[in-house]
Amino acid sequence: MIPVRVKRVLIVITALLVVVGASFAAFRWQEHFPSARCQICGRVTPKETAFQRVAPHGTLRACCRTCAMHFMINHPGLVRKALATDFTLNPSD
């Protein structure tokens, strides 16, 4: 028979291990599958309004055409190509 005090300690240790393990798993998941965030405003990018700009240093993602336009206005000549998602013809649906 395990004393009650030892049971409590084991329960606390188990709970701490579960919390630490879940946090580590969430960190690894986020690192492996980063959410699509707007690189201008930081909000989540909805697939219906996603906007991509191809620049010399790589592709940048925006959540909407407004963020994309702000980037293009503030960085004239940097964007080589812009790809907007058509809300009504979204091929991912």
Ligand SMILES: [Zn+2]
């Ligand atoms: Zn944005």
